[in-house]
Amino acid sequence: MSNVALLRIDDRLVHGQVVTKWIQDSGANTIIIVDDFLATNSYLSNVYKMAAPKGINVSIYSVEDFCTKEHAGDFADLKLLLLFKSVDSLVKTFDSGFFTEKVQIGxxxxxxxxxxxxxxxxxxxxxxxQLVDILNKGVEIYFQVVPDDRPQPLESIVQKKFSILN
Structure with a gap:
């Protein structure tokens, strides 16, 4: 999907850094949250939608609905900031045929x-x-909390923190 401005895993989803820094830095004009639970919870979904800055549309989809819409080209005219609450949601999305070149963990x-x-x-x-499995599919995965941080590649984090994966 070439119209992904930024794909970020961040369990806080729409929060101060996202609305003040990442939207501007990425140039995204739409936020899509992919999360099975939030897609069925209208109260919490509305909270996240209200947190977005004026002029930025927020949509929330289950993994299945997002992948269906993405495969149909429904997002082709948008510049997306994709937000995932968990690694599991990202893995399910990749397992459903979605692919992107970069994943940011924030x-x-x-x-x-x-x-x-x-x-x-x-x-x-x-x-x-799970992240190493996605990395092995040719996806760049990096850690970056704010735009001013230097991205830290998954490989270096895994080597330092998870010796069993080396």
Whole structure:
């Protein structure tokens, strides 16, 4: 999909950095959130839609609905900021035939079974393996919290933090 301005995994989804920095930096004119739970929760979906800046449309789709619309070319005239809440949602989307050249990881909070791997970003070993599988399909995956940060490639993070994957 050549009209993806930025694909970002960030469990906060639409928040200050996204609306003030990433939209401008990427040149996106539309935010699409791909998340099965949010696609069925109208209350939370409306919260994220209201958080977007004026003039930026926010749509929320399940993985299946997003892939159907993407394959049909429904987003061809848009410049997209794709947001995923989790690695699992991204993996499901790739497994459904979606492909993009770059994936940015910008925010995944710590929880049980995860370790801090870069700044405030935490991954479990299972998530690291899933990302390495996507990397092995020819996708550039990098960590970058804000546009001023130098992107850190997944490979270097995995080598430092997950010796079992080396």
């Amino acid at each position: 925010g995944l909070g710590a929880s049980a079974g995860k370790k801090l791997v870069y700044r405030t970003i935490a991954l479990s070993e299972a998530e690291a393996k």
